Amino acid sequence: MAIEPASVDWSSARRASYLVRQTFRYEYPEPIRDLSHRLVVIPPERFGDQRRLWHDVSVALDGALVENRNDRFGNVIFDVFAPRVAAAIEFVAEVSVERRPAEPNRLADGWLADGYLLEASPLTQADDRILRAADDLSAVAEWGLPLADRINDWVYQSMTYRYEVTGVRTTAAAALELGAGVCQDYAHVMLALCRTCGLPSRYVSGHLLGQGGTHAWVEVILPT
Structure with missing residues:
Protein backbone atom coordinates (compact mmCIF):
# COMPACT_ATOMS: atom_id res chain seq x y z
CA MET A 1 0.00 0.00 0.00
CA ALA A 2 1.41 3.37 -1.00
CA ILE A 3 1.82 5.99 1.73
CA GLU A 4 1.43 9.70 1.15
CA PRO A 5 4.75 11.14 2.46
CA ALA A 6 3.12 14.35 3.72
CA SER A 7 0.77 12.34 5.94
CA VAL A 8 3.60 10.79 8.00
CA ASP A 9 5.24 12.32 11.07
CA TRP A 10 8.77 11.36 10.04
CA SER A 11 10.29 12.77 13.23
CA SER A 12 8.63 9.97 15.22
CA ALA A 13 9.42 7.17 12.76
CA ARG A 14 11.85 4.59 14.17
CA ARG A 15 12.45 2.81 10.88
CA ALA A 16 11.44 3.35 7.27
CA SER A 17 11.86 1.11 4.22
CA TYR A 18 11.73 2.34 0.65
CA LEU A 19 11.37 0.53 -2.66
CA VAL A 20 12.61 2.39 -5.73
CA ARG A 21 11.93 1.13 -9.24
CA GLN A 22 13.26 2.98 -12.26
CA THR A 23 12.97 2.26 -15.97
CA PHE A 24 15.45 3.75 -18.43
CA ARG A 25 14.76 3.44 -22.15
CA TYR A 26 17.05 4.69 -24.89
CA GLU A 27 15.84 4.79 -28.48
CA TYR A 28 18.01 5.23 -31.56
CA PRO A 29 17.02 6.44 -35.05
CA GLU A 30 18.97 3.59 -36.65
CA PRO A 31 20.75 0.40 -35.52
CA ILE A 32 23.95 0.91 -33.54
CA ARG A 33 26.89 -1.39 -32.85
CA ASP A 34 29.21 -1.99 -29.91
CA LEU A 35 27.07 -0.30 -27.28
CA SER A 36 28.86 0.47 -24.01
CA HIS A 37 26.65 1.90 -21.28
CA ARG A 38 27.23 2.57 -17.59
CA LEU A 39 24.50 2.73 -14.95
CA VAL A 40 25.14 4.26 -11.53
CA VAL A 41 21.77 3.72 -9.85
CA ILE A 42 22.40 1.34 -6.92
CA PRO A 43 23.60 2.91 -3.64
CA PRO A 44 26.26 1.47 -1.30
CA GLU A 45 25.42 -1.44 0.98
CA ARG A 46 25.56 0.97 3.89
CA PHE A 47 25.86 4.74 4.04
CA GLY A 48 25.17 6.76 7.16
CA ASP A 49 21.73 5.78 8.44
CA GLN A 50 20.77 4.08 5.16
CA ARG A 51 21.18 0.34 4.54
CA ARG A 52 20.61 -1.40 1.22
CA LEU A 53 18.44 -4.51 1.62
CA TRP A 54 18.48 -5.86 -1.93
CA ASP A 71 33.23 2.40 -7.19
CA ARG A 72 35.34 4.18 -4.57
CA PHE A 73 32.19 5.21 -2.67
CA GLY A 74 30.61 1.74 -2.62
CA ASN A 75 28.00 2.45 -5.31
CA VAL A 76 27.28 -0.56 -7.53
CA ILE A 77 28.24 0.26 -11.12
CA PHE A 78 26.65 -1.74 -13.94
CA ASP A 79 28.52 -1.84 -17.24
CA VAL A 80 26.37 -3.00 -20.15
CA PHE A 81 27.83 -4.12 -23.47
CA ALA A 82 25.85 -5.10 -26.56
CA PRO A 83 27.18 -5.96 -30.03
CA ARG A 84 24.08 -4.50 -31.70
CA VAL A 85 20.98 -2.53 -30.77
CA ALA A 86 18.34 -2.47 -33.49
CA ALA A 87 16.15 0.35 -32.20
CA ALA A 88 16.03 0.59 -28.39
CA ILE A 89 17.42 -0.75 -25.13
CA GLU A 90 15.65 -0.72 -21.77
CA PHE A 91 16.99 -1.08 -18.23
CA VAL A 92 14.95 -1.72 -15.10
CA ALA A 93 16.63 -0.99 -11.76
CA GLU A 94 15.08 -1.88 -8.40
CA VAL A 95 16.50 -1.27 -4.96
CA SER A 96 15.14 -1.52 -1.44
CA VAL A 97 16.71 0.51 1.35
CA GLU A 98 16.03 0.95 5.04
CA ARG A 99 16.72 3.97 7.20
CA ARG A 100 16.91 4.26 10.97
CA PRO A 101 17.20 7.93 12.02
CA ALA A 102 18.53 6.97 15.45
CA GLU A 103 21.75 5.81 13.80
CA PRO A 104 24.35 8.57 13.30
CA ASN A 105 25.15 9.63 9.75
CA ARG A 106 28.88 8.93 10.02
CA GLN A 125 36.08 24.52 -12.60
CA ALA A 126 36.02 27.88 -10.80
CA ASP A 127 36.07 31.00 -12.97
CA ASP A 128 36.80 34.53 -11.71
CA ARG A 129 33.27 35.08 -10.43
CA ILE A 130 33.25 31.82 -8.47
CA LEU A 131 36.70 32.60 -7.05
CA ARG A 132 35.54 36.05 -5.91
CA ALA A 133 32.37 34.62 -4.39
CA ALA A 134 34.39 31.96 -2.56
CA ASP A 135 36.66 34.64 -1.08
CA ASP A 136 33.69 36.75 0.01
CA LEU A 137 31.84 33.82 1.56
CA SER A 138 34.93 32.53 3.38
CA ALA A 139 35.43 35.99 4.87
CA VAL A 140 32.00 36.10 6.52
CA ALA A 141 31.44 32.48 7.59
CA GLU A 142 33.44 30.06 9.71
CA TRP A 143 34.84 27.01 7.90
CA GLY A 144 32.59 23.98 8.26
CA LEU A 145 28.82 23.89 8.52
CA PRO A 146 28.39 27.70 8.79
CA LEU A 147 30.29 28.17 5.53
CA ALA A 148 28.42 25.32 3.80
CA ASP A 149 25.10 26.87 4.86
CA ARG A 150 26.19 30.29 3.60
CA ILE A 151 27.24 28.84 0.24
CA ASN A 152 23.93 27.00 -0.05
CA ASP A 153 22.01 30.24 0.59
CA TRP A 154 24.17 32.17 -1.87
CA VAL A 155 23.56 29.67 -4.67
CA TYR A 156 19.81 29.67 -3.98
CA GLN A 157 19.70 33.46 -4.16
CA SER A 158 21.88 33.63 -7.29
CA MET A 159 19.99 31.08 -9.42
CA THR A 160 16.48 30.61 -10.79
CA TYR A 161 15.12 27.11 -11.32
CA ARG A 162 14.35 26.85 -15.01
CA TYR A 163 14.06 23.89 -17.37
CA GLU A 164 15.59 23.53 -20.84
CA VAL A 165 18.18 26.30 -20.53
CA THR A 166 21.12 24.03 -19.64
CA GLY A 167 22.28 20.53 -20.52
CA VAL A 168 24.35 17.71 -19.06
CA ARG A 169 27.56 19.39 -20.28
CA THR A 170 26.80 22.86 -18.87
CA THR A 171 29.55 23.97 -16.51
CA ALA A 172 29.05 25.58 -13.12
CA ALA A 173 30.52 28.84 -14.43
CA ALA A 174 28.16 28.87 -17.42
CA ALA A 175 25.09 28.12 -15.29
CA LEU A 176 26.01 30.85 -12.81
CA GLU A 177 26.55 33.34 -15.64
CA LEU A 178 23.12 32.41 -16.97
CA GLY A 179 21.65 32.60 -13.47
CA ALA A 180 19.35 29.67 -14.16
CA GLY A 181 19.23 25.91 -14.45
CA VAL A 182 17.96 22.76 -12.79
CA CYS A 183 19.11 20.75 -9.79
CA GLN A 184 22.31 19.51 -11.44
CA ASP A 185 23.36 23.10 -12.18
CA TYR A 186 22.68 24.24 -8.62
CA ALA A 187 24.75 21.29 -7.42
CA HIS A 188 27.63 22.07 -9.79
CA VAL A 189 27.78 25.71 -8.67
CA MET A 190 27.71 24.74 -5.00
CA LEU A 191 30.38 22.09 -5.58
CA ALA A 192 32.63 24.61 -7.29
CA LEU A 193 32.27 27.00 -4.35
CA CYS A 194 32.65 24.36 -1.64
CA ARG A 195 35.79 22.87 -3.12
CA LEU A 208 12.90 12.67 -2.90
CA LEU A 209 9.82 11.19 -1.26
CA GLY A 210 6.73 11.51 -3.41
CA GLN A 211 8.62 12.38 -6.60
CA GLY A 212 9.35 9.94 -9.38
CA GLY A 213 12.42 11.38 -11.04
CA THR A 214 15.94 11.65 -9.70
CA HIS A 215 17.30 14.83 -8.16
CA ALA A 216 20.80 16.16 -7.55
CA TRP A 217 22.27 17.79 -4.48
CA VAL A 218 25.60 18.27 -2.71
CA GLU A 219 26.97 16.35 0.23
CA VAL A 220 29.55 18.20 2.32
CA ILE A 221 31.82 15.98 4.45
CA LEU A 222 32.63 17.54 7.83
CA PRO A 223 34.47 16.30 10.95
CA THR A 224 32.39 15.42 14.01
Missing part, protein backbone atom coordinates in the same frame (compact mmCIF):
# COMPACT_ATOMS: atom_id res chain seq x y z
CA HIS A 55 18.79 -4.72 -5.52
CA ASP A 56 18.34 -5.94 -9.08
CA VAL A 57 19.09 -4.57 -12.54
CA SER A 58 17.72 -6.19 -15.69
CA VAL A 59 18.38 -5.40 -19.36
CA ALA A 60 15.72 -6.03 -22.00
CA LEU A 61 18.03 -6.89 -24.89
CA ASP A 62 19.09 -10.31 -26.14
CA GLY A 63 22.84 -10.78 -26.24
CA ALA A 64 23.65 -7.98 -23.80
CA LEU A 65 26.53 -8.59 -21.38
CA VAL A 66 26.15 -7.06 -17.91
CA GLU A 67 29.03 -6.69 -15.46
CA ASN A 68 29.00 -5.00 -12.06
CA ARG A 69 31.62 -3.51 -9.76
CA ASN A 70 31.84 -1.11 -6.85
CA LEU A 107 31.32 7.87 7.35
CA ALA A 108 34.38 5.68 7.42
CA ASP A 109 37.76 7.18 8.29
CA GLY A 110 39.70 8.70 5.44
CA TRP A 111 36.95 10.61 3.66
CA LEU A 112 38.16 14.02 4.83
CA ALA A 113 41.66 13.26 3.59
CA ASP A 114 40.48 12.12 0.15
CA GLY A 115 41.80 14.67 -2.33
CA TYR A 116 39.11 13.67 -4.83
CA LEU A 117 36.53 15.54 -2.75
CA LEU A 118 38.48 18.79 -3.13
CA GLU A 119 39.45 18.54 -6.80
CA ALA A 120 37.51 20.46 -9.43
CA SER A 121 35.91 18.32 -12.12
CA PRO A 122 35.58 19.46 -15.75
CA LEU A 123 32.09 20.79 -14.93
CA THR A 124 33.02 22.50 -11.65
CA THR A 196 37.29 26.30 -3.77
CA CYS A 197 36.66 27.08 -0.08
CA GLY A 198 38.32 23.84 1.00
CA LEU A 199 35.12 22.01 1.96
CA PRO A 200 35.28 18.31 0.94
CA SER A 201 32.10 17.67 -1.04
CA ARG A 202 30.58 15.54 -3.75
CA TYR A 203 27.69 15.39 -6.21
CA VAL A 204 24.80 13.14 -5.17
CA SER A 205 21.94 11.84 -7.30
CA GLY A 206 18.94 10.34 -5.54
CA HIS A 207 15.22 10.43 -4.89
Whole structure:
Protein backbone atom coordinates (compact mmCIF):
# COMPACT_ATOMS: atom_id res chain seq x y z
CA MET A 1 0.00 0.00 0.00
CA ALA A 2 1.41 3.37 -1.00
CA ILE A 3 1.82 5.99 1.73
CA GLU A 4 1.43 9.70 1.15
CA PRO A 5 4.75 11.14 2.46
CA ALA A 6 3.12 14.35 3.72
CA SER A 7 0.77 12.34 5.94
CA VAL A 8 3.60 10.79 8.00
CA ASP A 9 5.24 12.32 11.07
CA TRP A 10 8.77 11.36 10.04
CA SER A 11 10.29 12.77 13.23
CA SER A 12 8.63 9.97 15.22
CA ALA A 13 9.42 7.17 12.76
CA ARG A 14 11.85 4.59 14.17
CA ARG A 15 12.45 2.81 10.88
CA ALA A 16 11.44 3.35 7.27
CA SER A 17 11.86 1.11 4.22
CA TYR A 18 11.73 2.34 0.65
CA LEU A 19 11.37 0.53 -2.66
CA VAL A 20 12.61 2.39 -5.73
CA ARG A 21 11.93 1.13 -9.24
CA GLN A 22 13.26 2.98 -12.26
CA THR A 23 12.97 2.26 -15.97
CA PHE A 24 15.45 3.75 -18.43
CA ARG A 25 14.76 3.44 -22.15
CA TYR A 26 17.05 4.69 -24.89
CA GLU A 27 15.84 4.79 -28.48
CA TYR A 28 18.01 5.23 -31.56
CA PRO A 29 17.02 6.44 -35.05
CA GLU A 30 18.97 3.59 -36.65
CA PRO A 31 20.75 0.40 -35.52
CA ILE A 32 23.95 0.91 -33.54
CA ARG A 33 26.89 -1.39 -32.85
CA ASP A 34 29.21 -1.99 -29.91
CA LEU A 35 27.07 -0.30 -27.28
CA SER A 36 28.86 0.47 -24.01
CA HIS A 37 26.65 1.90 -21.28
CA ARG A 38 27.23 2.57 -17.59
CA LEU A 39 24.50 2.73 -14.95
CA VAL A 40 25.14 4.26 -11.53
CA VAL A 41 21.77 3.72 -9.85
CA ILE A 42 22.40 1.34 -6.92
CA PRO A 43 23.60 2.91 -3.64
CA PRO A 44 26.26 1.47 -1.30
CA GLU A 45 25.42 -1.44 0.98
CA ARG A 46 25.56 0.97 3.89
CA PHE A 47 25.86 4.74 4.04
CA GLY A 48 25.17 6.76 7.16
CA ASP A 49 21.73 5.78 8.44
CA GLN A 50 20.77 4.08 5.16
CA ARG A 51 21.18 0.34 4.54
CA ARG A 52 20.61 -1.40 1.22
CA LEU A 53 18.44 -4.51 1.62
CA TRP A 54 18.48 -5.86 -1.93
CA HIS A 55 18.79 -4.72 -5.52
CA ASP A 56 18.34 -5.94 -9.08
CA VAL A 57 19.09 -4.57 -12.54
CA SER A 58 17.72 -6.19 -15.69
CA VAL A 59 18.38 -5.40 -19.36
CA ALA A 60 15.72 -6.03 -22.00
CA LEU A 61 18.03 -6.89 -24.89
CA ASP A 62 19.09 -10.31 -26.14
CA GLY A 63 22.84 -10.78 -26.24
CA ALA A 64 23.65 -7.98 -23.80
CA LEU A 65 26.53 -8.59 -21.38
CA VAL A 66 26.15 -7.06 -17.91
CA GLU A 67 29.03 -6.69 -15.46
CA ASN A 68 29.00 -5.00 -12.06
CA ARG A 69 31.62 -3.51 -9.76
CA ASN A 70 31.84 -1.11 -6.85
CA ASP A 71 33.23 2.40 -7.19
CA ARG A 72 35.34 4.18 -4.57
CA PHE A 73 32.19 5.21 -2.67
CA GLY A 74 30.61 1.74 -2.62
CA ASN A 75 28.00 2.45 -5.31
CA VAL A 76 27.28 -0.56 -7.53
CA ILE A 77 28.24 0.26 -11.12
CA PHE A 78 26.65 -1.74 -13.94
CA ASP A 79 28.52 -1.84 -17.24
CA VAL A 80 26.37 -3.00 -20.15
CA PHE A 81 27.83 -4.12 -23.47
CA ALA A 82 25.85 -5.10 -26.56
CA PRO A 83 27.18 -5.96 -30.03
CA ARG A 84 24.08 -4.50 -31.70
CA VAL A 85 20.98 -2.53 -30.77
CA ALA A 86 18.34 -2.47 -33.49
CA ALA A 87 16.15 0.35 -32.20
CA ALA A 88 16.03 0.59 -28.39
CA ILE A 89 17.42 -0.75 -25.13
CA GLU A 90 15.65 -0.72 -21.77
CA PHE A 91 16.99 -1.08 -18.23
CA VAL A 92 14.95 -1.72 -15.10
CA ALA A 93 16.63 -0.99 -11.76
CA GLU A 94 15.08 -1.88 -8.40
CA VAL A 95 16.50 -1.27 -4.96
CA SER A 96 15.14 -1.52 -1.44
CA VAL A 97 16.71 0.51 1.35
CA GLU A 98 16.03 0.95 5.04
CA ARG A 99 16.72 3.97 7.20
CA ARG A 100 16.91 4.26 10.97
CA PRO A 101 17.20 7.93 12.02
CA ALA A 102 18.53 6.97 15.45
CA GLU A 103 21.75 5.81 13.80
CA PRO A 104 24.35 8.57 13.30
CA ASN A 105 25.15 9.63 9.75
CA ARG A 106 28.88 8.93 10.02
CA LEU A 107 31.32 7.87 7.35
CA ALA A 108 34.38 5.68 7.42
CA ASP A 109 37.76 7.18 8.29
CA GLY A 110 39.70 8.70 5.44
CA TRP A 111 36.95 10.61 3.66
CA LEU A 112 38.16 14.02 4.83
CA ALA A 113 41.66 13.26 3.59
CA ASP A 114 40.48 12.12 0.15
CA GLY A 115 41.80 14.67 -2.33
CA TYR A 116 39.11 13.67 -4.83
CA LEU A 117 36.53 15.54 -2.75
CA LEU A 118 38.48 18.79 -3.13
CA GLU A 119 39.45 18.54 -6.80
CA ALA A 120 37.51 20.46 -9.43
CA SER A 121 35.91 18.32 -12.12
CA PRO A 122 35.58 19.46 -15.75
CA LEU A 123 32.09 20.79 -14.93
CA THR A 124 33.02 22.50 -11.65
CA GLN A 125 36.08 24.52 -12.60
CA ALA A 126 36.02 27.88 -10.80
CA ASP A 127 36.07 31.00 -12.97
CA ASP A 128 36.80 34.53 -11.71
CA ARG A 129 33.27 35.08 -10.43
CA ILE A 130 33.25 31.82 -8.47
CA LEU A 131 36.70 32.60 -7.05
CA ARG A 132 35.54 36.05 -5.91
CA ALA A 133 32.37 34.62 -4.39
CA ALA A 134 34.39 31.96 -2.56
CA ASP A 135 36.66 34.64 -1.08
CA ASP A 136 33.69 36.75 0.01
CA LEU A 137 31.84 33.82 1.56
CA SER A 138 34.93 32.53 3.38
CA ALA A 139 35.43 35.99 4.87
CA VAL A 140 32.00 36.10 6.52
CA ALA A 141 31.44 32.48 7.59
CA GLU A 142 33.44 30.06 9.71
CA TRP A 143 34.84 27.01 7.90
CA GLY A 144 32.59 23.98 8.26
CA LEU A 145 28.82 23.89 8.52
CA PRO A 146 28.39 27.70 8.79
CA LEU A 147 30.29 28.17 5.53
CA ALA A 148 28.42 25.32 3.80
CA ASP A 149 25.10 26.87 4.86
CA ARG A 150 26.19 30.29 3.60
CA ILE A 151 27.24 28.84 0.24
CA ASN A 152 23.93 27.00 -0.05
CA ASP A 153 22.01 30.24 0.59
CA TRP A 154 24.17 32.17 -1.87
CA VAL A 155 23.56 29.67 -4.67
CA TYR A 156 19.81 29.67 -3.98
CA GLN A 157 19.70 33.46 -4.16
CA SER A 158 21.88 33.63 -7.29
CA MET A 159 19.99 31.08 -9.42
CA THR A 160 16.48 30.61 -10.79
CA TYR A 161 15.12 27.11 -11.32
CA ARG A 162 14.35 26.85 -15.01
CA TYR A 163 14.06 23.89 -17.37
CA GLU A 164 15.59 23.53 -20.84
CA VAL A 165 18.18 26.30 -20.53
CA THR A 166 21.12 24.03 -19.64
CA GLY A 167 22.28 20.53 -20.52
CA VAL A 168 24.35 17.71 -19.06
CA ARG A 169 27.56 19.39 -20.28
CA THR A 170 26.80 22.86 -18.87
CA THR A 171 29.55 23.97 -16.51
CA ALA A 172 29.05 25.58 -13.12
CA ALA A 173 30.52 28.84 -14.43
CA ALA A 174 28.16 28.87 -17.42
CA ALA A 175 25.09 28.12 -15.29
CA LEU A 176 26.01 30.85 -12.81
CA GLU A 177 26.55 33.34 -15.64
CA LEU A 178 23.12 32.41 -16.97
CA GLY A 179 21.65 32.60 -13.47
CA ALA A 180 19.35 29.67 -14.16
CA GLY A 181 19.23 25.91 -14.45
CA VAL A 182 17.96 22.76 -12.79
CA CYS A 183 19.11 20.75 -9.79
CA GLN A 184 22.31 19.51 -11.44
CA ASP A 185 23.36 23.10 -12.18
CA TYR A 186 22.68 24.24 -8.62
CA ALA A 187 24.75 21.29 -7.42
CA HIS A 188 27.63 22.07 -9.79
CA VAL A 189 27.78 25.71 -8.67
CA MET A 190 27.71 24.74 -5.00
CA LEU A 191 30.38 22.09 -5.58
CA ALA A 192 32.63 24.61 -7.29
CA LEU A 193 32.27 27.00 -4.35
CA CYS A 194 32.65 24.36 -1.64
CA ARG A 195 35.79 22.87 -3.12
CA THR A 196 37.29 26.30 -3.77
CA CYS A 197 36.66 27.08 -0.08
CA GLY A 198 38.32 23.84 1.00
CA LEU A 199 35.12 22.01 1.96
CA PRO A 200 35.28 18.31 0.94
CA SER A 201 32.10 17.67 -1.04
CA ARG A 202 30.58 15.54 -3.75
CA TYR A 203 27.69 15.39 -6.21
CA VAL A 204 24.80 13.14 -5.17
CA SER A 205 21.94 11.84 -7.30
CA GLY A 206 18.94 10.34 -5.54
CA HIS A 207 15.22 10.43 -4.89
CA LEU A 208 12.90 12.67 -2.90
CA LEU A 209 9.82 11.19 -1.26
CA GLY A 210 6.73 11.51 -3.41
CA GLN A 211 8.62 12.38 -6.60
CA GLY A 212 9.35 9.94 -9.38
CA GLY A 213 12.42 11.38 -11.04
CA THR A 214 15.94 11.65 -9.70
CA HIS A 215 17.30 14.83 -8.16
CA ALA A 216 20.80 16.16 -7.55
CA TRP A 217 22.27 17.79 -4.48
CA VAL A 218 25.60 18.27 -2.71
CA GLU A 219 26.97 16.35 0.23
CA VAL A 220 29.55 18.20 2.32
CA ILE A 221 31.82 15.98 4.45
CA LEU A 222 32.63 17.54 7.83
CA PRO A 223 34.47 16.30 10.95
CA THR A 224 32.39 15.42 14.01
